[in-house]
Amino acid sequence: MALASFSRRVLLSGTASLGLMAVVSRPGQAASASDFPAAAKSFPLDRVRLLPSPYREAVQSNLIYLHRLEPDRLLHNFRTSAGLAPKAAVYGGWESETIAGHTLGHYLSACSLMFAQTDDAECRRRVGYIVDELAACQDAEGDGYVAGFTRKRGDTIEDGKVIFAEIRHGDIRARPFDLNGAWSPLYNVHKTFAGLLDAHLYCDSAKAIVVAEKFGEFLDAVFATLNEAQVQEVLACEHGGLNESFAELYARTGNRRWRDLGARIYHRKVLDPLTAGRDELDGLHSNCQIPKLIGLARLHEVTGEAGYAAAAQFFWSAVTSAHSYVIGGNGDREYFQTPNSIADYLTEQTCESCCSYNMLKLTRHLYQWNPDAALFDYYERAHLNHILAQHNPRTQMFTYMMPMTSGTHREFSTPFGDFWCCMGTGMESHSKHGDSIYWHAEDRLFVNLFIPSRLDWREKGIALELLTGYPFAENIILRVAAARRPVRFTMALRIPGWCENPGLRVNGASVRVERRNGYALVQHRWRVGDVVELFLPQKLRMETAAGNAGVIAFLQGPTVLAANLGSAFNGGPAPAIVAADPLENMQADPVQPAVYRTAGTGRPGDVTLEPFFRQYDNNTAIYFQRFTGAEWEAHQTQLAEEAAALKALNARSIDILQLGDEADEKTHALESKDSYALVYRGRKGRDARSGGYVSFRMKSSQKPLVLRATYSGDDRDRIFRILIDGAPVATERLNAEKRGGFIDRDYDIPATLTAGKRAITVRFEPETGHSAGPMFGCRLLAGA
Numbered sequence: 022m023a024l025a026s027f028s029r030r031v032l033l034s035g036t037a038s039l040g041l042m043a044v045v046s047r048p049g050q051a052a053s054a055s056d057f058p059a060a061a062k063s064f065p066l067d068r069v070r071l072l073p074s075p076y077r078e079a080v081q082s083n084l085i086y087l088h089r090l091e092p093d094r095l096l097h098n099f100r101t102s103a104g105l106a107p108k109a110a111v112y113g114g115w116e117s118e119t120i121a122g123h124t125l126g127h128y129l130s131a132c133s134l135m136f137a138q139t140d141d142a143e144c145r146r147r148v149g150y151i152v153d154e155l156a157a158c159q160d161a162e163g164d165g166y167v168a169g170f171t172r173k174r175g176d177t178i179e180d181g182k183v184i185f186a187e188i189r190h191g192d193i194r195a196r197p198f199d200l201n202g203a204w205s206p207l208y209n210v211h212k213t214f215a216g217l218l219d220a221h222l223y224c225d226s227a228k229a230i231v232v233a234e235k236f237g238e239f240l241d242a243v244f245a246t247l248n249e250a251q252v253q254e255v256l257a258c259e260h261g262g263l264n265e266s267f268a269e270l271y272a273r274t275g276n277r278r279w280r281d282l283g284a285r286i287y288h289r290k291v292l293d294p295l296t297a298g299r300d301e302l303d304g305l306h307s308n309c310q311i312p313k314l315i316g317l318a319r320l321h322e323v324t325g326e327a328g329y330a331a332a333a334q335f336f337w338s339a340v341t342s343a344h345s346y347v348i349g350g351n352g353d354r355e356y357f358q359t360p361n362s363i364a365d366y367l368t369e370q371t372c373e374s375c376c377s378y379n380m381l382k383l384t385r386h387l388y389q390w391n392p393d394a395a396l397f398d399y400y401e402r403a404h405l406n407h408i409l410a411q412h413n414p415r416t417q418m419f420t421y422m423m424p425m426t427s428g429t430h431r432e433f434s435t436p437f438g439d440f441w442c443c444m445g446t447g448m449e450s451h452s453k454h455g456d457s458i459y460w461h462a463e464d465r466l467f468v469n470l471f472i473p474s475r476l477d478w479r480e481k482g483i484a485l486e487l488l489t490g491y492p493f494a495e496n497i498i499l500r501v502a503a504a505r506r507p508v509r510f511t512m513a514l515r516i517p518g519w520c521e522n523p524g525l526r527v528n529g530a531s532v533r534v535e536r537r538n539g540y541a542l543v544q545h546r547w548r549v550g551d552v553v554e555l556f557l558p559q560k561l562r563m564e565t566a567a568g569n570a571g572v573i574a575f576l577q578g579p580t581v582l583a584a585n586l587g588s589a590f591n592g593g594p595a596p597a598i599v600a601a602d603p604l605e606n607m608q609a610d611p612v613q614p615a616v617y618r619t620a621g622t623g624r625p626g627d628v629t630l631e632p633f634f635r636q637y638d639n640n641t642a643i644y645f646q647r648f649t650g651a652e653w654e655a656h657q658t659q660l661a662e663e664a665a666a667l668k669a670l671n672a673r674s675i676d677i678l679q680l681g682d683e684a685d686e687k688t689h690a691l692e693s694k695d696s697y698a699l700v701y702r703g704r705k706g707r708d709a710r711s712g713g714y715v716s717f718r719m720k721s722s723q724k725p726l727v728l729r730a731t732y733s734g735d736d737r738d739r740i741f742r743i744l745i746d747g748a749p750v751a752t753e754r755l756n757a758e759k760r761g762g763f764i765d766r767d768y769d770i771p772a773t774l775t776a777g778k779r780a781i782t783v784r785f786e787p788e789t790g791h792s793a794g795p796m797f798g799c800r801l802l803a804g805a
């Protein structure tokens with residue numbers, strides 16, 4: 022199926038054309054002019070073995086961590102839910118919250134993938150053990166149910182299974198991450214299904230399919246009681262890629278029941294606009310949506326329904342062209358913003374790692390339908406610059422967010438105290454770095470990623486080795502390492518969109534090639550010892566942020582570069598570039614590859630640019646404001662005026678509280694419930710969730726007073742009350758009134774509430790089902 026609107030110029034703005042130099046070929050080495058395949062398949066993961074590289078290092082590091090984890094601790098809630106005694110204590114972090122159990126599904130997938138990638142026998146043993154334990158829990162439940170999530174009712178924690186009885190009786194209370202009081206239970210359930218399906222695929226566990234089908238019967242019975250409107254109510258809560266699981270279960274078993282159930286799990290509010298080709302992603306949680314589209318892609322593959330494919334294709338194009346950062350990630354505070362606005366959202370909370378994990382999965386589906394190299398230009402970008410960056414091979418730990426704001430660094434997980442969603446997908450991502458290097462169709466071999474590896478193409482009786490220091494080296498060598506007999510086929514080698522003058526040799530001789538769909542095609546009768554050399558010259562280049570030519574990033578080849586601000590950076594102005602041409606006067610390091618230094622163009626000083634992905638511990642800057650000399654002077658004047666205005670405001674203030682600052686909150690006797698401190702755009706803040714509150718003491722005065730609170734101008738659907746000493750003074754409704762910045766709200770305090778008082782208590786209290794704030798500071802001002 023042809024994919025519409027895939028443009029390398031959209032994906033890689035500012036890159037050169039893809040012309041491939043044509044030279045005289047030796048007889049028998051010319052490229053084939055045959056029609057380009059309409060579809061392709063990746064090789065099974067167990068056919069690819071990684072050779073030394075940062076990717077293999079990540080797999081080996083991740084294997085250490087998988088061995089450190091204890092399956093019985095991840096199984097704790099599954100056993101207690103089934104009335105069985107747990108065999109070990111539950112882990113901390115999210116595994117001690119009501120979303121408990123989600124990590125087990127990720128872990129089951131990761132161990133299954135790791136066995137296929139490395140032949141690690143211990144991972145396979147653990148897969149078998151976990152599946153046996155899930156089967157035992159399911160037998161004890163007696164009705165097919167097997168899950169570990171819980172529900173909190175007041176101070177009581179109860180088995181999450183109770184929500185399904187309520188839903189079957191029409192009692193449906195859904196919010197984006199809460200279904201009948203449980204934290205995203207269908208998302209949680211999807212992880213278990215995905216783990217079981219991976220155990221079946223990669224470890225030949227027939228029992229895993231039995232458990233999955235029994236659990237499917239339980240859920241199908243729940244959905245069977247619901248009409249379409251009720252189904253849509255349920256789907257208003259995050260449900261992961263549950264539609265994908267049932268499409269896949271149908272593909273494995275042939276039971277149409279699962280296909281039909283997967284098709285029912287169709288969230289119309291989100292998916293109908295995408296099917297119609299409308300980008301209405303603004304304000305939607307990114308990682309809640311991407312799995313739905315993966316599910317539609319899989320449903321398209323098993324049903325042939327064209328609308329499913331149209332939605333997946335349009336979504337991918339919209340996200341990669343208008344909602345993605347230079348590293349390939351997307352989302353700020355986990356949400357999509359308006360198209361082409363990422364320059365306004367360079368914050369500490371960008372690029373949730375789960376989102377890139379899922380975008381790569383979606384890319385694989387689309388590539389299967391149409392092997393276009395543009396898809397792998399994106400895949401390589403996110404795989405190298407985000408996925409590889411989110412795992413520290415020295416510590417085995419993972420990031421949740423990948424901050425794009427200058428002067429920040431990555432926050433990594435702890436081994437046993439976090440268990441975020443991104444730890445789960447991280448365990449999977451770094452168990453399968455060989456899964457997308459090689460693809461095949463008919464007599465054609467596609468080489469899409471230049472990762473050192475060995476491919477066993479058993480059907481052709483041939484083994485190939487890919488040897489390279491890429492992305493820092495410019496040459497890639499493909500060598501026929503073994504062959505039962507000479508065999509003719511066409512190699513299709515991806516030519517990245519950024520490469521201006523690629524070259525190609527076969528057995529030392531330059532060959533004439535054709536380029537189709539972004540590939541150099543070389544047809545040959547291959548024998549042991551044959552060598553193909555691909556040359557991909559790299560040079561420093563820059564890209565502008567989507568929608569804002571004044572914000573730039575630097576790359577060499579596929580590698581995103583970032584200013585190394587060191588581990589001891591303690592704030593200060595963000596680095597900027599003052600130059601008519603930011604690429605001029607860049608000095609390449611004579612020893613280190615892909616390292617440059619600005620020469621007189623950096624402000625407030627020159628900086629060294631290094632590959633972003635391997636700066637695990639540094640504070641960095643990826644994006645730079647770009648100024649002319651005159652613009653820089655005007656910018657300095659503006660900053661001075663803002664500083665003077667703040668100084669005057671502070672002088673007028675009777676009291677100031679920096680919410681989120683532990684010392685300042687203690688000074689102001691802060692009390693709270695269901696409230697969390699945070700940092701956003703360099704400012705500390707604090708929110709209060711539904712059922713919670715924030716209160717604190719502030720100095721008072723006999724003068725008329727105004728309470729000023731600062732909020733993010735992007736926050737929406739926040740409704741809360743502000744009270745002074747228990748008396749309501751205002752109800753605030755935030756609805757994204759100033760995108761990309763902060764807003765101040767002033768609340769007049771009646772004199773009757775301050776008369777004769779030296780201090781007052783301020784309280785923020787959300788309405789049921791909503792949040793308060795976050796508030797990024799409060800101050801009491803003398804009124805007019």
